[in-house]
Amino acid sequence: MDKQEGLLCIFGATGDLAAKKIFPALQQWSDESLPMGRIWCLGRRPLDTEQFIEFIEAKGDVQLSESLRNQLTYHKLEFNDSDAYQALAERIHAEEGDRAGRRLFFLAVKPDAFVPIAKELHRVALLTRGHEEHRLVLEKPFGNSLHSADAIQQQLLQWVSEEQLYRIDHYLGKEMIRNILTIRFANRIFSESWHGGAIERVEVTSVETAGVEERVDYYDQAGALNDMVQSHLLQMVALVAMAAPEDLAPESLRRAKIDILNTLRPDAQGPQVIGQYAGYSEQVPESTTETAIKAVLRSDSPQWAGTQFIIRTGKKLSEKRTEIRLSYRAMPLCVSCNQQIAAEPNQLVIEVFPQEGMHLQFNSKIPGYEYEIEQVLADYCHSCRMIGNKPEAYVKLLKDVWKGDKTLFTSFEELQVQWRIADSIRLDARKGEMVVYPAGSADFLK
Numbered sequence: 001m002d003k004q005e006g007l008l009c010i011f012g013a014t015g016d017l018a019a020k021k022i023f024p025a026l027q028q029w030s031d032e033s034l035p036m037g038r039i040w041c042l043g044r045r046p047l048d049t050e051q052f053i054e055f056i057e058a059k060g061d062v063q064l065s066e067s068l069r070n071q072l073t074y075h076k077l078e079f080n081d082s083d084a085y086q087a088l089a090e091r092i093h094a095e096e097g098d099r100a101g102r103r104l105f106f107l108a109v110k111p112d113a114f115v116p117i118a119k120e121l122h123r124v125a126l127l128t129r130g131h132e133e134h135r136l137v138l139e140k141p142f143g144n145s146l147h148s149a150d151a152i153q154q155q156l157l158q159w160v161s162e163e164q165l166y167r168i169d170h171y172l173g174k175e176m177i178r179n180i181l182t183i184r185f186a187n188r189i190f191s192e193s194w195h196g197g198a199i200e201r202v203e204v205t206s207v208e209t210a211g212v213e214e215r216v217d218y219y220d221q222a223g224a225l226n227d228m229v230q231s232h233l234l235q236m237v238a239l240v241a242m243a244a245p246e247d248l249a250p251e252s253l254r255r256a257k258i259d260i261l262n263t264l265r266p267d268a269q270g271p272q273v274i275g276q277y278a279g280y281s282e283q284v285p286e287s288t289t290e291t292a293i294k295a296v297l298r299s300d301s302p303q304w305a306g307t308q309f310i311i312r313t314g315k316k317l318s319e320k321r322t323e324i325r326l327s328y329r330a331m332p333l334c335v336s337c338n339q340q341i342a343a344e345p346n347q348l349v350i351e352v353f354p355q356e357g358m359h360l361q362f363n364s365k366i367p368g369y370e371y372e373i374e375q376v377l378a379d380y381c382h383s384c385r386m387i388g389n390k391p392e393a394y395v396k397l398l399k400d401v402w403k404g405d406k407t408l409f410t411s412f413e414e415l416q417v418q419w420r421i422a423d424s425i426r427l428d429a430r431k432g433e434m435v436v437y438p439a440g441s442a443d444f445l446k
């Protein structure tokens with residue numbers, strides 16, 4: 001496709017996500033060569049393109065190259081201002097001439113703006129329902145409950161078809177999360193012991209030190225559950241727990257994830273814990289929104305009988321870390337039949353951040369004449385092996401949208417099951433007390 005024949009429109013271009021993730025990703029992609037022509041940056045602020053670039057560079061702490069800058073055009077647009085869409089359409093049609101091609105609309109906005117934007121884009125003939133080259137990229141969360149997700153989907157389908165929708169979950173673009181399938185299904189040593197008989201606990205953790213900062217408007221409506229658990233963390237659980245897909249086709253992967261998600265429910269014994277960091281209520285007085293959560297799930301699948309799935313996430317905690325930790329059942333070692341040596345349980349940790357890699361804790365004899373056991377570590381550093389630019393999640397995902405590859409995007413059916421789980425965690429968690437924790441805490445989520 002000719003470079004001039006495609007465009008990208010970013011709604012919410014002055015927002016946090018655009019500055020911190022989307023533009024740095026576009027810069028990285030641009031270093032390799034961007035396939036599209038103009039990039040329309042849409043936001044509510046009254047800026048010209050030069051001012052917009054300065055704003056993004058300062059906010060996102062990113063330096064945009066000359067060639068990327070030349071592709072950007074800022075256009076002021078309020079989501080419900082029909083005239084602004086009309087003006088945008090005229091500018092785009094004038095630029096495209098008779099060479100109209102692929103159009104990507106990235107909606108980095110709150111879910112209640114999805115439908116009005118799609119409707120307006122359709123009205124001004126920028127988005128045609130059923131036109132496979134017109135694609136809508138939707139940031140999470142898709143709604144704030146199963147009920148609202150259903151309503152958004154139903155209305156969206158008036159203006160676009162499901163094939164045109166790309167629901168982004170940027171965790172699915174992360175290297176080590178993409179590596180889960182290989183680790184699990186290309187290694188007999190792991191695949192043979194990947195079940196409840198061997199694994200006592202699966203802990204999926206994504207905690208951070210930052211607070212909600214400027215995103216308080218959005219965050220106070222979402223909370224940790226809708227912001228992180230419903231999407232990123234449940235997708236990680238699905239990838240860890242699902243049965244082997246028939247093949248790596250998008251539909252087979254989705255089927256396998258849906259099947260396992262359908263077996264998950266909050267553990268009746270819990271405990272589900274929710275917390276809010278001290279000081280949050282100064283930003284939003286009397287808010288009951290959780291900024292941290294621990295949820296315990298069980299699966300009805302026979303493969304996972306007896307395994308606990310523990311999910312943890314939160315803001316203003318003691319560290320920024322994302323990992324999946326598998327704790328195996330302990331094995332008592334009988335040396336001579338009246339002497340049992342307690343061997344520590346094995347642990348396998350898939351590290352997503354700050355390291356990218358994997359480590360395995362196993363038992364070994366302490367060197368020497370005696371028969372004593374100690375835990376030792378086999379450590380694999382994945383990122384150490386990357387040469388040049390480390391592939392960033394958003395670059396991978398944007399490239400996939402451009403290509404039309406939906407493997408790493410969430411289908412609506414998957415999303416519905418994720419919402420069902422999130423809604424039931426919410427119900428259970430709200431029965432408990434909200435813990436108010438000081439910044440830098442960790443213990444209450446243990």
Ligand code: BG6
Binds near residue numbers: 227322353
């Ligand atoms: C986003 C959430 O999806 O993920 C943020 O909205 C969170 O609240 C972020 O901080 C964490 O992403 P990462 O890639 O830094 O782990």
